Amino acid sequence: MSRIATPPAYSGGSPGVSSDKSSYGRVESSKSVSTSQSLDEKSYIPKPRFESGNSERVKVFMRIRPTIRAEETSGAIAWNKGSETITLLRPESPVPETSFSFQKVLGPQTSQSEVYNYAVRDVVEDVLQGYNGTVMAYGQTGAGKTYTLGNTDASAVGMIPRAVAEIFNTAAADTLHTYQICLSYIQIYMEMIQDLLRPEAENLAIREDSAGGGVFVSGCSEVLVNTLEDCLHYLEMGDRNRVFAFTALNAQSSRSHAVVMLTVVRSSRYLSSKERDARAAQGDPSTLPFASPKVKVGKLFLVDLAGSERLKKSQSVGLRASEARAINLSLTTLGMCISSRASDASHVPFRDSKLTRLLQESLGGNAKTSLLLCVSDAKEYVDETLQSLQFGARAMCVKNKPVVNERMGTSTLAAQLMAALAAAAASGTRAAESQRAANLEAVLHQTKEERDALEEERLKLGKMIDALRKEKDVEKKELEVRKEVALKEQADLMALSHGEQLKKAKGVAEQLDREIQKLIKDREAMIKLHREEMAAAKVREEKLERHLEEVVGDLNDSKARNAVLQRCLDATKADLKVFHASMCSGLSQVKEAVSRIASGPVEGEGEG
Ligand SMILES: Nc1ncnc2c1ncn2[C@@H]1O[C@H](COP(=O)(O)OP(=O)(O)OP(=O)(O)O)[C@@H](O)[C@H]1O
Ligand SMILES: [Mg+2]
Structure with missing residues (x-):
């Protein structure tokens, strides 16, 4: 590829929004078209790049963003300028060097205009001929996807404003056709499709076109845009409605996948008999009022994907973490669809996510697709870069079958x-x-x-x-x-500035740490107490055992003593019985003697 030039200037009028009001408006939009930029009839004969219906692989362009963050150390990628092969260096890994080749490697010094000329211009030109085209930016968070596609800074205008400018420039310069250009702009946020031009239209569904025109977002607004300024105004409006947020890896991180959809309907212009005569005079034999009764319908998808992120590195929590999980999940599904397509698998899980369902035609269907792999040269992200490069390598194997979309107008x-x-x-x-x-x-x-x-x-x-x-x-x-x-979650988070969020997170972490330390101490104290109680209980138990033994001994002694006493008691009782008996007999003898004395002297007693 050697064609590197700025896109031709747009020559259309601007009755609607002034370019000054729009930051997108800085795309070149001079009113005059130089002769070299004018497009004659021949420019509209499809270029013989390939024939309609033939298969064409997804084209993959790798863009290395310059090192911009102080904490990054460059040197993860070895590349010789001009080569289409790079080597990823991972000295600590068992495979320390892995090489990849792509359609084009765009180094850190590559300008936006060069990126456009290499990766996007052909797709846009083909859309103007009635093909479907997709330009998609893929890469980890902070790798430069939004900068590449949607940047509105005058010094580095992104691919989207450039593509739109080229479409309007071409339309303005074409005398044989009329153009109808419609714009839709949606985002897929947390697996829900929202119309960015009418944000109240949320959770839109993807449906199949019964006429075989692929899938479409049902209920999404399609704005007829007559001028470049109109179109840029709507794009800027859509950008304002898109969800961006601060993370530790990117101050303006896209939290959604955004898709700009441009439909270009090109029909032959009606020629008056005067015009036909004039053309006949120039040698054009056709006397028909239309070159063709058919209209050509090209659709251009410009896709700024949200970047994959590792929660540990992005430090995302709460809503940000949920967003990251949704992003990673849909990107995994995208990777799986690419792998299945690349290996010609019988089932491709397009239906597993909104993103893949929407991009179905771009990945192996009726479309021409350019994939912009955005990567960083930082050693800190070498694993993420490897993952992106593997994704790109697989995408290169996907074959599309683009055809010109024609219908009767x-x-x-x-x-x-x-x-x-x-x-x-x-x-x-x-x-x-x-x-x-x-x-x-x-x-x-x-x-x-x-x-x-x-x-x-x-x-x-x-x-x-x-x-x-x-x-x-x-x-x-x-x-x-x-x-x-x-x-509610968002409001809680938004209520805090970043500094406060960090402070709060730090505070929470410290508090947690204190609580954990306290728990550990409490637990240790409890264990100690428990041990002491166990020891005391053992001592008590031993003492009790000894006491019990003593008591048992005493009991046995007292039993023995009781037995002796019982025997004594029995003997005493027996003695008492004998004594009682002798006493009784003595007493009765005494009683007898007393009664004898009382009854008078006993005969012989005086004589005696
Ligand atoms: N080629 C480049 N030249 C200069 N600066 C760049 C380049 N690419 C990216 N940047 C800067 O890097 C930062 C991150 O870029 P950007 O927001 O485009 O990343 P992203 O891939 O869209 O990330 P996310 O997935 O989080 O949305 C921005 O400040 C951007 O201006
Ligand atoms: Mg982004």
Whole structure:
């Protein structure tokens, strides 16, 4: 690739928004188009880069951003300027050097205009010819995706404003065609699609076009943009609605994937008979009022992906951490889809995330795709860089099958009918008249068929809208609950400045540390106390045991003593019994003697 030049200047008028009001407006928009920049008819013959319907691989361009942060140490990538191969250096790893080759390696000194000329210009030119095109920036957080695509700084205008400028410049310089340019701008935030031009339209669904035109975001606004300034104004408006936030790795980190969608409808311009005569005089044999009744519809997707991030390094917590998890998950799905496509697997998990579903056509379908791999040369991010380069290497294997999107334009047909009528009226010969009448009939028939098809489509759409309304009511309720929770979390975080957030986080960490230390101390004290109690209990137990033994001994002694005493008692009782008996007998003898004495002297007693 050697073509390196600034994009041609836009020559359209600016009745709407003044370029001064828009930071995007700094894209070159001079009113004059130099002769060398003018596009003649030949410029609109598709270039023979390849034939429509042939397969073409995804093109991968690697951009190394300069080292910008004080804490970064450059030197992770070895590269010789001009070479398309780089070597990633990881001295500590078992594989210390890994080489990768891409379509083009764009070094740290590469300007935005060079990036455009290498990676984007061809895609935009093909979109103007009716192809679908995608330009997507991939890489870890802070690697320069948003800078590359959406930067609005006049000194380094990004790819999006440049692509838009080229489309309008081309349209302004083309005398043979009229252009209709429509813009949509959405973000995928936490797996929900939001219209960035009408932010109240949230949680939009992706649907399949029944006419085979791929997928589309249902309910998303499509703004008809007539001038470059209009378009830049809407883009700036969309940027303001996109979610960015401060993280430890990027002060303006994109927290969502953003997709700019431009639809370019190109139709042949109606030529008056005067113009046709003038063209005939220049040797153009065609006498038809239209070069072609068909319109060409090219769609351009410009995708600024959110970057993968390691929570440890980005220090994201709360809502920021939830965002990072959603981003990483959808990027993993993107990687899996690329791998499946690259290996021609039978199943590609496009439906696993909104991002991949939306980019389905760009990854192996009807589109031409340029992937901009944004990486940093910092040694601190060498693992992340390796992951990005592996992603790019796999993406290079994905084959697309782009075709020119052509359809019959209704307005072209109606105008063709009018022209045919006028021609029939002006014709003198009968034969020519009947031939023209037959032509007229055919055109009428075609118009009627198209009208019937449109009517059918309208009915189908009506039914779809009813179903969507019902679905939306349910989704809305769910969303309100989720939004309330998210808003509360966000409000809590937003209420704090970054410094305060860090201070608070530090405070929380210190508090936690103190609590942990206290818990450890308490636990140790408890263990000590427990041990002491155990020891005291053991001593008590031993004492009790001894006491018990003593008591048992005493009990045995007292039992023995009792037995002796019992025996004594029994003996005493027996003695007492004998004594009692002898006493009783003595007493009765005494009683007898007393009664004898009382009853008088006993005979013989005096004589004795
Ligand atoms: N080529 C470059 N030249 C100079 N500065 C750059 C370049 N690329 C990126 N930067 C700067 O690096 C910083 C991070 O860039 P940017 O916001 O584009 O990263 P990102 O890849 O979009 O990150 P995220 O995924 O977090 O959104 C910005 O300050 C940007 O201006
Ligand atoms: Mg970004």
